Amino acid sequence: MNSMNAFIAILTYFAYTFIIVAYTVKIIKYLKLPVHLRWELYPVIHEEAYQYGGSCFEKSNWWDMARKRRNLKGILWLLRGYFTLDEYFKKNLFYWLGLYPWHIGFIFIITFHILCFMGALFMVSGISISHDSPDVIGRFFYYAILLTGVISFISGAIGGIIILINRVIDKNLKTYASPLQFFMYLFTLAVFLSGLYSWHYTDPDLQEYRQFWVGLITFNFIGVETATMVHIIFFDLFLIYLPFTRSLHYITRFFAFFLIRWEDTPNIRGGELEKKLLKQLDNKITWSGPHIMSGKPWKEQ
Amino acid sequence: MDIKDIGKDLDRLVKIDPKELIPLPHPYDDPSFEPPIRELSDEQKMRYEASLDGIVAIGIQRPKTRQEEETLIGRFLSGLEKLLSPENNWTFLQPLYHSLEYCVKCQLCNDSCPAYIASGKKEIYRPTYRPEILRRIINKYIKKRSGLVLKLTNSDIELNWQLIARLGELAYRCTLCRRCAQTCPLGVDNALISHEIRKIFSQEMGIAPKELHESGTMQQMKTGSSTGITPKAFANIIEFMEEELEEKTGKSIKIPVDREGAEILLIHNAGEFMSWPENTMAFAIIFDAAGIDWTLSSDLAGYDAVNYGVWYDDIQLARIARRHAEIAKALKVKKINVGECGHAHKAMIVIADRVLTGDLNIPRESALPILADIVLNERIKLDPSRNNFHVTLHDPCNMVRLMGIVEPQRKILKKICPQFREMEPHGVENYCCGGGSGFAIMQSMNFPDWRNAVSGRIKLKQILEVFSDIISPDIKKYVCAPCSNCKGQIRDIFNYYHVFERCNILYGGLVELIVNAMEDMKQPFIEWEWR
Numbered sequence A: 001m002n003s004m005n006a007f008i009a010i011l012t013y014f015a016y017t018f019i020i021v022a023y024t025v026k027i028i029k030y031l032k033l034p035v036h037l038r039w040e041l042y043p044v045i046h047e048e049a050y051q052y053g054g055s056c057f058e059k060s061n062w063w064d065m066a067r068k069r070r071n072l073k074g075i076l077w078l079l080r081g082y083f084t085l086d087e088y089f090k091k092n093l094f095y096w097l098g099l100y101p102w103h104i105g106f107i108f109i110i111t112f113h114i115l116c117f118m119g120a121l122f123m124v125s126g127i128s129i130s131h132d133s134p135d136v137i138g139r140f141f142y143y144a145i146l147l148t149g150v151i152s153f154i155s156g157a158i159g160g161i162i163i164l165i166n167r168v169i170d171k172n173l174k175t176y177a178s179p180l181q182f183f184m185y186l187f188t189l190a191v192f193l194s195g196l197y198s199w200h201y202t203d204p205d206l207q208e209y210r211q212f213w214v215g216l217i218t219f220n221f222i223g224v225e226t227a228t229m230v231h232i233i234f235f236d237l238f239l240i241y242l243p244f245t246r247s248l249h250y251i252t253r254f255f256a257f258f259l260i261r262w263e264d265t266p267n268i269r270g271g272e273l274e275k276k277l278l279k280q281l282d283n284k285i286t287w288s289g290p291h292i293m294s295g296k297p298w299k300e301q
Numbered sequence B: 001m002d003i004k005d006i007g008k009d010l011d012r013l014v015k016i017d018p019k020e021l022i023p024l025p026h027p028y029d030d031p032s033f034e035p036p037i038r039e040l041s042d043e044q045k046m047r048y049e050a051s052l053d054g055i056v057a058i059g060i061q062r063p064k065t066r067q068e069e070e071t072l073i074g075r076f077l078s079g080l081e082k083l084l085s086p087e088n089n090w091t092f093l094q095p096l097y098h099s100l101e102y103c104v105k106c107q108l109c110n111d112s113c114p115a116y117i118a119s120g121k122k123e124i125y126r127p128t129y130r131p132e133i134l135r136r137i138i139n140k141y142i143k144k145r146s147g148l149v150l151k152l153t154n155s156d157i158e159l160n161w162q163l164i165a166r167l168g169e170l171a172y173r174c175t176l177c178r179r180c181a182q183t184c185p186l187g188v189d190n191a192l193i194s195h196e197i198r199k200i201f202s203q204e205m206g207i208a209p210k211e212l213h214e215s216g217t218m219q220q221m222k223t224g225s226s227t228g229i230t231p232k233a234f235a236n237i238i239e240f241m242e243e244e245l246e247e248k249t250g251k252s253i254k255i256p257v258d259r260e261g262a263e264i265l266l267i268h269n270a271g272e273f274m275s276w277p278e279n280t281m282a283f284a285i286i287f288d289a290a291g292i293d294w295t296l297s298s299d300l301a302g303y304d305a306v307n308y309g310v311w312y313d314d315i316q317l318a319r320i321a322r323r324h325a326e327i328a329k330a331l332k333v334k335k336i337n338v339g340e341c342g343h344a345h346k347a348m349i350v351i352a353d354r355v356l357t358g359d360l361n362i363p364r365e366s367a368l369p370i371l372a373d374i375v376l377n378e379r380i381k382l383d384p385s386r387n388n389f390h391v392t393l394h395d396p397c398n399m400v401r402l403m404g405i406v407e408p409q410r411k412i413l414k415k416i417c418p419q420f421r422e423m424e425p426h427g428v429e430n431y432c433c434g435g436g437s438g439f440a441i442m443q444s445m446n447f448p449d450w451r452n453a454v455s456g457r458i459k460l461k462q463i464l465e466v467f468s469d470i471i472s473p474d475i476k477k478y479v480c481a482p483c484s485n486c487k488g489q490i491r492d493i494f495n496y497y498h499v500f501e502r503c504n505i506l507y508g509g510l511v512e513l514i515v516n517a518m519e520d521m522k523q524p525f526i527e528w529e530w531r
Ligand code: SF4
Pocket: B102, B103, B104, B105, B106, B107, B108, B109, B110, B128, B183, B184, B185, B186, B187, B188, B189, B190
């Protein structure tokens, strides 16, 4: 049992480290791509006339106008999208019925793990986490962990089942779904269902998770019931698997809007952007179309 | 049809059956009136690759030998590698990377696409179809995935010359209107994928529609205009225009050409001089009456704002943009104003912004705000009752969805056209005319039939719908399209379906309506006849 405890703990450490490193590498790769030609698409969120999709180009001498970038507005708009998935609601309700609880399942399972970690920190510092804890914080974490955990398991499982059915019966979705995509749905379903099972049959207070996290923090790896153990292993493997999927779209969606769809920074003479562009215009190109001077830089074409 | 069929040895992947196209409203509600899409001749079929949908936009010649097939495949793959490299494709790599990596295949974008919807939802026109093929090729041939991974990702695709040729043609069944991109909640841009495929063909393989490349950008840089107008011919046109202006207005208006130090260098799409000279004349009348300090240029390419590079080739895009900027610099003007041409707006003002550096970075703007200022502040005397016909507005994608110029043209129309009505949807959610991304000028074989019947269908439907209560030919109606390419496309659709004869709907630009409403015009500027 001890070696099993150690194995799960090491797997958990590895899973978290792996996903953080892999996501970071991917994000850096994305952000390091060269600054590109403008390719914005209206409405652009920070424009004054955003409501109808208008832009500074509606005015003469637009370059003389002060430009305000309202990043907060963009962030809030994108966040609202995460929590409502409203575009899907409007355009494909059936899909939304699966997608929404599925995503809620993810959002809550992440919150659940963060809360478990924080709760464990409190436990290590001597605060008891239970429904009758003398500390408010202890009671708060008890209910917060329980609620986020249970909501995520139920919501994720329901969403996972609906979305799977959707992919199978909707011809548009099925045609483009790969076996790997079905594997991912089944995998997430296994994560949520195993969580649901362990909560319902073995750990109604979800106290084993808190203990497990205390063990992780104190390097005193404790044993958990088989059902909980299965869920933890599934979740760890899922974390390792995530970087190989398109899951980073949670983050890259921000990049796509801020760096492409709303990216309308004008090139000002002598400005920082121009400096970057001048470097890129110095790149030699090797395209071999007959009208191209292959081997010469952009600016000499 | 299975996605993989794109590589199969079939005579044709998809046949466009006019009966399957989405129905049009009255008086086109009887599908038996639908003109048939012309079949290619046997000789054309022998010569050109037409096995996608029986339509030829590019005219890729069939390889004659195995060796030629291999070369085509090799060059496509080397182009694809360059497309994914920062040195060769810094211009679009980040947006491309995002669109290749982060589509979750939810298909939410599909119903935004006018070509897909109009075709009766033919699989090959689905916005996600081209990207899917390209991703599969990249997985197998660039990322070199193999075995189980290929199978699990559905990427077990066999590259052959026919697949490549079909993909090239397919990149020209998307008007780059970016309506699908606007719908995508994740910021994925399927239009960009079409754009990038076109670039592989042009920049690496030397293959592009003749109208865009050989007689487009190449001719523009050599003779001055894709229309073939040389600087000398341009001088004659100006002379002719001044005579016409005198005849029409009774006033002697001198069109300023090559005036150094003018505030504005106005550049038109040279297609206007050939097909709609009244548009360029209307600009001259308005600017003259409002006392604008402006000039045209007679320099090579200085009188043609078009930049077809924006549709298929970044190098050509940059070359032409630089040429325009050099001309403005030499003339010492304060700014460049782009006339009624959507793609020239987008190319010159927005996209070229990051290839014009130092003193070539000359301020550039649309002519629409200046026109709005003239009209709304009554810098010229206008009598709206002269526009005594029904008017609707077509929004050119390049100006509106891609640039956010939405209101100036509306404010003008609301002021000068008492019977103005909006089509639905409009503004940034408009539908493309069907002639976007070069289609309007592409006349290859039976391609015009496709763009009239398929890519332009939703626009025709919108126009018929907005006028449905007054569709009778007894009532005059006008579609205002402030873009040369959109006008060309609307002209072609109207010809194809005899819209002027059957419904009395005319089309034209914005400035023509302004001049038509000018109080001191002795006769109506807009001649109500089909040309
Ligand atoms: S492009 Fe966007 S909307 Fe279309 S399938 Fe991909 S993720 Fe969905």
